[in-house]
Amino acid sequence: MTAIGDVRRRRIDELAARAGQVPEGEGGVSLTRSAFRRLRRNPVAILGAVIVLVFLVVAAFAPLLAPRDPLAQTLLSEIRPGFIPGATAGFPLGADELGRDLLSRLVVGSRQSLLIGVVSTVLGVVVGMALGVLAGAFGGWVDTVVMRFIDILLSIPSLLMAITISVLLGQNQYALMIAIAVTQVPVFARLLRGSMLAQRGSDYALAAQALGIKRGRIVFGHVLPNSLSPVIVQATLSLATAIIEAAALSFLGLGDPDLARPEWGAMLANAQPFLSVRPELAIYPALCIIVVALGFTLLGESLREALDPKFRR
Amino acid sequence: MLRFVVRRLLQLIPILLGLSVLLFAWLRALPGGPAQAALGERATPEAIARYNELFGLDQPLFVQYLRFLGRAVQLDFGNSSRTGRPVTEEFLERMPGTIELTLFAMVFAIGVGIPLGYLAARRHGSWLDSASVIGSLLGVAIPVFFLAYLLRLLFAVELGWLPGSGRQEVRIDATRITNFYVLDGLLTREWDAAWDAFTHLVLPGIALGTIPLAIIVRITRASVLDVVNEDYVRTANAKGLATATVRRRHVIRNALLPVATTIGLQTGLLLSGAVLTESVFAFGGVGSAIFDAIFARDFAVLQGFILILAVVYVLVNLLVDISYGLLDPRVRVR
Numbered sequence: 001m002t003a004i005g006d007v008r009r010r011r012i013d014e015l016a017a018r019a020g021q022v023p024e025g026e027g028g029v030s031l032t033r034s035a036f037r038r039l040r041r042n043p044v045a046i047l048g049a050v051i052v053l054v055f056l057v058v059a060a061f062a063p064l065l066a067p068r069d070p071l072a073q074t075l076l077s078e079i080r081p082g083f084i085p086g087a088t089a090g091f092p093l094g095a096d097e098l099g100r101d102l103l104s105r106l107v108v109g110s111r112q113s114l115l116i117g118v119v120s121t122v123l124g125v126v127v128g129m130a131l132g133v134l135a136g137a138f139g140g141w142v143d144t145v146v147m148r149f150i151d152i153l154l155s156i157p158s159l160l161m162a163i164t165i166s167v168l169l170g171q172n173q174y175a176l177m178i179a180i181a182v183t184q185v186p187v188f189a190r191l192l193r194g195s196m197l198a199q200r201g202s203d204y205a206l207a208a209q210a211l212g213i214k215r216g217r218i219v220f221g222h223v224l225p226n227s228l229s230p231v232i233v234q235a236t237l238s239l240a241t242a243i244i245e246a247a248a249l250s251f252l253g254l255g256d257p258d259l260a261r262p263e264w265g266a267m268l269a270n271a272q273p274f275l276s277v278r279p280e281l282a283i284y285p286a287l288c289i290i291v292v293a294l295g296f297t298l299l300g301e302s303l304r305e306a307l308d309p310k311f312r313r
Numbered sequence: 314m315l316r317f318v319v320r321r322l323l324q325l326i327p328i329l330l331g332l333s334v335l336l337f338a339w340l341r342a343l344p345g346g347p348a349q350a351a352l353g354e355r356a357t358p359e360a361i362a363r364y365n366e367l368f369g370l371d372q373p374l375f376v377q378y379l380r381f382l383g384r385a386v387q388l389d390f391g392n393s394s395r396t397g398r399p400v401t402e403e404f405l406e407r408m409p410g411t412i413e414l415t416l417f418a419m420v421f422a423i424g425v426g427i428p429l430g431y432l433a434a435r436r437h438g439s440w441l442d443s444a445s446v447i448g449s450l451l452g453v454a455i456p457v458f459f460l461a462y463l464l465r466l467l468f469a470v471e472l473g474w475l476p477g478s479g480r481q482e483v484r485i486d487a488t489r490i491t492n493f494y495v496l497d498g499l500l501t502r503e504w505d506a507a508w509d510a511f512t513h514l515v516l517p518g519i520a521l522g523t524i525p526l527a528i529i530v531r532i533t534r535a536s537v538l539d540v541v542n543e544d545y546v547r548t549a550n551a552k553g554l555a556t557a558t559v560r561r562r563h564v565i566r567n568a569l570l571p572v573a574t575t576i577g578l579q580t581g582l583l584l585s586g587a588v589l590t591e592s593v594f595a596f597g598g599v600g601s602a603i604f605d606a607i608f609a610r611d612f613a614v615l616q617g618f619i620l621i622l623a624v625v626y627v628l629v630n631l632l633v634d635i636s637y638g639l640l641d642p643r644v645r646v647r
Contacts, residue, residue: 148327151324151328152327152328152331152332155324155328155623155626155627155630156328156332156623156626157581157582157585157622157623157626159588159589160585160619160622160623163588163603163607163615163619164332164335164336164339164619165335167339167607167615168335168338168339240453240454244454244456247456247459248456248457248458248589251456251458251589252588252589252592252604252607253607253608254607265456268456268459272462275462275466276466276470279466282459282462286455286456286459289454289456290451290454290455290456293453293454294450294451294454297450297453297454298450
């Protein structure tokens with residue numbers, strides 16, 4: 001092996017190793033409980049949580065909250081070249097380029113945007129974790145094969161990878177989700193493997209082994225649960241990236257072509273030609289993306305601080 | 314060292330094989346196959362059969378793949394279906410633009426990012442610190458093409474301060490030597506052409522540099538905060554070294570190590586296709602070519618460009634790893 005590997009790989013590994021350490025002098029309080037306690041005291045964490053919660057509630061109750069039908073072109077007759085109606089009575093944010101109520105589209109659009117973010121991240125986490133557990137639990141040649149594959153995925157720039165996958169799978173929402181998920185798989189796999197390797201040498205794992213407990217039970221009952229915290233942190237941060245990446249793919253014409261599902265990324269992309277007529281058409285969906293991405297990032301960063309024993313006091 | 318480089322170059326082989334299978338699968342995954350894609354929906358069955366025969370598409374898939382691979386190794390990706398020119402030729406013509414843009418963006422990101430991150434750490438807890446933290450979070454959260462559009466709308470369309478598209482004003486008839494437009498202008502002493510090409514870099518460069526800027530600020534700040542608490546800094550202070558000396562010799566030098574790697578990684582990412590930013594500014598580099606090719610379904614260009622860019626990315630990363638070993642004596646190639 002080389003002493004210097006890929007820098008990106010090393011960074012993931014460092015993260016993984018650190019999360020496995022058990023702090024000294026804090027007997028009795030479980031890591032999760034003490035992390036939760038610190039989270040509640042952290043205003044940044046609360047801000048992030050509130051943002052995420054608000055958007056989740058909006059998405060959950062979108063059909064009830066949207067004042068109008070997001071697909072009805074009610075204001076179509078008002079639109080003239082170089083003019084798109086702004087806020088009027090009953091249309092707090094005005095109409096979009098096809099005369100549909102912008103506010104309703106933003107509200108309903110939250111569903112699809114969050115869904116894409118969540119599904120692609122969950123997919124990335126599940127596949128990445130499966131590969132990571134495989135490599136981390138078995139070691140040996142399984143480890144080598146899996147990690148070579150992961151390294152291949154890591155060494156292709158993620159946007160190019162996403163473009164490749166979504167051209168391959170065609171334009172639909174599932175292709176979009178899979179394309180984003182593929183770019184996330186290697187990060188989670190590497191993270192979990194590193195964190196499991198750090199745990200495998202720990203005293204409790206050795207003790208369990210000495211007691212004659214089967215490998216499967218040690219892996220799933222002891223090592224895995226203790227290796228999860230960096231994955232949780234990374235997943236929260238990845239939600240933000242996934243939503244932004246979905247917007248980027250929409251902009252590249254590789255988004256969901258189904259017009260019946262408004263989505264922020266597509267709204268933002270479609271608004272570009274009308275930017276000098278009515279910049280709000282792009283600004284509002286962009287703001288939604290930025291705020292929700294910030295929410296997930298704030299939450300993720302404070303989770304990292306809370307779960308990282310280095311910050312434990 | 315040599316063994317390390319060779320081994321890393323050998324790792325390129327599986328990467329390229331994997332990627333080439335995906336890219337090869339593209340055309341086969343299209344409804345009607347590549348013939349339909351090239352000839353259009355109303356092509357007669359005879360025409361399709363003729364096309365398939367002509368391009369060896371009636372051969373078994375495995376044979377087709379090996380042929381594709383064989384040509385790819387010789388950097389022959391066929392001709393662009395949009396312009397009819399060889400893909401490799403187009404790539405070589407456009408890459409200098411992307412390199413110029415990347416250089417501008419990175420100089421901007423480094424020039425602003427490192428001082429800002431350092432000051433934020435020095436004044437830990439001040440308003441400057443909070444502002445740089447919030448700013449660096451925002452920089453990553455903004456979709457980059459949206460930022461590019463805003464910059465273009467404001468500074469090119471509304472205020473008219475800077476050009477908002479292309480690499481050079483059309484009316485300027487500049488001599489081309491290297492296709493690095495700024496460099497060409499300097500070499501031929503066509504100063505106004507060089508200046509014009511430079512002004513065309515500013516807006517896309519700033520848009521492109523935002524994400525690296527945000528990341529550099531964050532890493533610099535975190536890294537300086539880490540280093541100031543190190544034992545050797547305390548020792549240096551305790552033995553009575555001047556504060557400026559401690560900062561220069563111990564703090565900055567050590568704190569910049571992780572920053573250097575970040576810079577390398579980001580440069581690789583930018584070089585491998587600023588697809589979003591370039592297309593907003595119709596910049597004419599590699600990125601905007603990929604954008605156009607996606608919309609035109611110009612598969613030859615997409616396949617060729619993506620494969621070459623993956624190689625560029627891996628090579629830049631290799632350089633980063635090597636330079637890391639040079640910068641940090643603790644990490645040496647074994």
